[in-house]
Amino acid sequence: MIVHTAGLTKRYGTHAALDGVDLSVPAGSVYGLVGPNGAGKTTLLGILAGLRRPTSGEIGVSAARSRVAMLPDTPQFDPWLTGREVVLLAAHLAAGPDGRPVTAERADAVLADSGLADAADRRVGGYSRGMLQRLGFAATVVGDPELLLLDEPASALDPIGRREVLDLIARLRGRATVVFSSHILADVQEVCDRIGIMREGRLLFQGTVEDLLVGRATPAYRVRLRGGVPEVEARLRDQPWVTDVRPEAGGLLVGVRTVTDAETHLAGVLAAAGAQVISLGPREADLEDVFLELMS
Numbered sequence: 259m260i261v262h263t264a265g266l267t268k269r270y271g272t273h274a275a276l277d278g279v280d281l282s283v284p285a286g287s288v289y290g291l292v293g294p295n296g297a298g299k300t301t302l303l304g305i306l307a308g309l310r311r312p313t314s315g316e317i318g319v320s321a322a323r324s325r326v327a328m329l330p331d332t333p334q335f336d337p338w339l340t341g342r343e344v345v346l347l348a349a350h351l352a353a354g355p356d357g358r359p360v361t362a363e364r365a366d367a368v369l370a371d372s373g374l375a376d377a378a379d380r381r382v383g384g385y386s387r388g389m390l391q392r393l394g395f396a397a398t399v400v401g402d403p404e405l406l407l408l409d410e411p412a413s414a415l416d417p418i419g420r421r422e423v424l425d426l427i428a429r430l431r432g433r434a435t436v437v438f439s440s441h442i443l444a445d446v447q448e449v450c451d452r453i454g455i456m457r458e459g460r461l462l463f464q465g466t467v468e469d470l471l472v473g474r475a476t477p478a479y480r481v482r483l484r485g486g487v488p489e490v491e492a493r494l495r496d497q498p499w500v501t502d503v504r505p506e507a508g509g510l511l512v513g514v515r516t517v518t519d520a521e522t523h524l525a526g527v528l529a530a531a532g533a534q535v536i537s538l539g540p541r542e543a544d545l546e547d548v549f550l551e552l553m554s
């Protein structure tokens with residue numbers, strides 16, 4: 259584990275922003291921290307970056323201080339610098355007095371990767387919020403950090419910009435460890451090997467996306483029907499293994515006690531009800547359902 263915390267707690271007065279967090283981040287992974295506003299994500303990242311002090315608990319970060327980089331959610335830079343100057347400055351600071359010199363080519367490559375090639379010579383005072391976030395990303399990666407802590411790295415970006423940042427994060431997999439926070443579940447589901455779900459200062463779950471989905475969201479089946487929906491719905495409601503029946507466009511969503519129950523009985527009940535079945539299949543549980551289940 260490159261990052262490990264045990265019983266990490268942070269209090270602001272009487273309010274516990276973090277409450278006994280045991281975080282484990284394997285080296286080389288892309289770890290997504292998700293949770294609603296106020297869950298404690300920024301506080302946790304700040305503590306890992308050494309910017310805030312925990313009230314109690316242990317933290318282990320097995321990367322040299324100079325190889326850890328943090329991108330705050332609203333990065334700010336001196337407005338008179340150009341984008342290229344910001345990245346070069348960050349590169350020199352990351353390299354330290356004895357580090358490898360960072361070439362202008364490297365800075366330009368990072369700016370281009372971040373979608374700022376055309377804006378590199380403009381002063382950042384004129385950059386949009388999305389451009390500042392891209393620039394922050396460029397300044398964070400230019401020194402080749404071992405551990406990147408990114409706080410909502412895509413929050414100010416439009417869908418195309420978000421896509422680009424997710425691709426950049428995915429490309430870091432194996433080369434660096436990335437911990438990033440987001441409240442956009444689809445982003446996390448797509449790019450992370452591991453996720454941590456936070457609410458009110460607690461880590462409710464951590465593990466792989468697959469671990470999270472298996473056995474969590476109530477199993478359900480989508481049945482598309484040609485006509486006769488109310489009769490079929492009534493027949494399904496009578497079954498002891500059916501937990502819920504919800505009409506939806508073109509058919510029904512049938513919640514079941516177990517997958518085995520559905521596999522054994524569902525087709526038979528539909529046939530007995532005289533249903534004209536267009537299609538029948540398990541509903542893919544997605545992170546959104548599980549997240550809502552955990553939050554409720």
Ligand SMILES: Nc1ncnc2c1ncn2[C@@H]1O[C@H](COP(=O)(O)OP(=O)(O)OP(=O)(O)O)[C@@H](O)[C@H]1O
Nearest residue numbers: 270274275293294295296297298299300301302441
């Ligand atoms: N400096 C502070 N002083 C007092 N309370 C704070 C401070 N920083 C954070 N908090 C409180 O701690 C809790 C966690 O905040 P934090 O910013 O870590 O959450 P978050 O998950 O990052 O939320 P968001 O998605 O809104 O950024 C919130 O209730 C917040 O109001």
